Amino acid sequence: MDLQGRLLPPGERGEIVVQGDLVAKGYYQDPARTAETFKQGWLHTGDVGYQDADGYLYIVDRMKDLIVSGGFNISPSEVEQVLWAHPAVNDCAVIGVPDDHWGEAVKAVVELKPGAQWDEALAMAYCRERLGGMKAPKTIEVWEQLPRSAVGKVLKRDIRERYWAGRDTRV
Numbered sequence: 001m002d003l004q005g006r007l008l009p010p011g012e013r014g015e016i017v018v019q020g021d022l023v024a025k026g027y028y029q030d031p032a033r034t035a036e037t038f039k040q041g042w043l044h045t046g047d048v049g050y051q052d053a054d055g056y057l058y059i060v061d062r063m064k065d066l067i068v069s070g071g072f073n074i075s076p077s078e079v080e081q082v083l084w085a086h087p088a089v090n091d092c093a094v095i096g097v098p099d100d101h102w103g104e105a106v107k108a109v110v111e112l113k114p115g116a117q118w119d120e121a122l123a124m125a126y127c128r129e130r131l132g133g134m135k136a137p138k139t140i141e142v143w144e145q146l147p148r149s150a151v152g153k154v155l156k157r158d159i160r161e162r163y164w165a166g167r168d169t170r171v
Contacts (some may be wrong), residue, residue, distance in 0.1 A: 003073075005040050008050070013075065015063055016049045017042035048075065065156065067096035074108075074135050076156075081110055082130045084122060091146055093154045094137065099161040103104050108137040109159055111146045118142055130164035 001017045006016045026034030048061040067074040076094035085090040090113040096104030127136040149160040
């Protein structure tokens with residue numbers, strides 16, 4: 001479903017919504033959370049995905065991670081896929097950071113492979129070539145180590161805190 005509540009055709013990305021007899025009717029004694037999650041007769045999962053022509057569903061991101069820049073929704077996972085393919089990048093995280101003109105700007109934080117050579121200008125060009133100007137990171141920072149959970153997952157919330165602290169509740 002798109003942000004205007006329209007169901008999308010195969011191949012287009014939107015929020016995954018579900019409805020049916022086995023779907024909960026709401027949150028127990030929590031009308032505010034129920035109203036936030038159940039809209040237009042659908043349970044909004046918070047996941048972003050698309051269906052292919054055969055009806056298979058692909059989950060590609062989380063709504064809370066989407067970057068809204070100049071009115072366009074940018075999927076961090078799409079940008080991360082490009083960065084992971086860069087020969088110098090060991091791991092990365094892509095987030096939206098505050099931007100006075102666009103609302104949010106695409107920022108990448110990368111962890112390099114041991115001994116890798118890094119040229120930010122070349123990396124930016126690499127991303128622009130594969131993603132276009134709108135989706136490509138506006139800035140790329142190299143961190144020695146990305147913050148991780150106990151099971152090794154990159155903690156984007158910890159990265160966002162550096163840029164959103166004191167601005168709003170985005171983190």
